[in-house]
Amino acid sequence: MPNRSGLAEKYRSRIEDITDNMVIAMPMSKGVPIMLQRGEVFFGRLVEDCVAYEFTTSLIAKQLQPLPAWIITLPYDVKKIQQRAFVRIDTALPVQIAEIIDGKVVEDKIINAVTKDISGGGVQIAINRHWHIGTNLLITVNYPEIGPVTLRSQVIRVQQPQPDREVFWVGIKFLEINEKDRGNIIKFIFKRQLEQRRKGLE
Known part of the structure; x- marks a missing residue:
């Protein structure tokens, strides 16, 4: 996702839950929550068994309880990097x-x-x-x-x-x-x- 200079930056997170949407731990930078506007689109990368997958999603809402998290749309345009097109x-x-x-x-x-x-x-x-x-x-x-x-x-x-x-x-x-x-x-x-x-x- 872009920073204030318009350059892409990477932040770590983890999947907490999947229902009609996906819940991920709120990304942090040096202990400070990453600011993102509702509806803003960003790209994610999931590593599974040493294989990476990229996908597109957008922010629906933020929550603080029980843990700070982002509620995001289900991933789309899922691609296995340089290999298969789908997870x-x-x-x-x-x-x-x-x-x-x-x-x-x-x-x-x-x-x-x-x-x-x-x-x-x-x-x-x-x-x-x-x-x-x-x-x-x-x-x-x-x-x-x-x-x-x-x-x-x-x-x-x-x-x-x-x-x-x-x-x-x-x-x-x-x-x-x-x-x-x-x-x-x-x-x-x-x-x-x-x-x-x-x-x-x-």
Whole structure:
């Protein structure tokens, strides 16, 4: 965020809570709270497992109790620096998959699978089926607190971690997703990361 000279400055904080918005510890400089106007946009950086993610947000309000904090909007324009475009987290969620052939969904051959990891831009699943890169799919991911989200998608990566086992890790990219669904997924990911971080401190 800019200082009085208009130059960008960096301040440390931490995520305290995630609900409809995000609560972060009030940034300080030499023990003095950073002054920011309501509605002002700023950039954040989150480091998770030695990987950095950048995002955009804005200040909604400030609070002093129970701890000095800022209430900010949920992050958007989340980017993994110089790598993936979205934050990714390992988690197992049920998925239903149907192939799309010649533009038509093959509804009589639904396949059940489980995610290996998820992001706002796609999922990776573990499955005993091999698809070619470029295969179009209609997938339904059942997200806790969000519900099922059905999206047209495409296979972009296939790995076989153990050559002697017919189990594949399939990377799937969302082709069509509205910003509301993407925002809900990213919110779920940030909330799950916060829960995992808190468990690690117990």
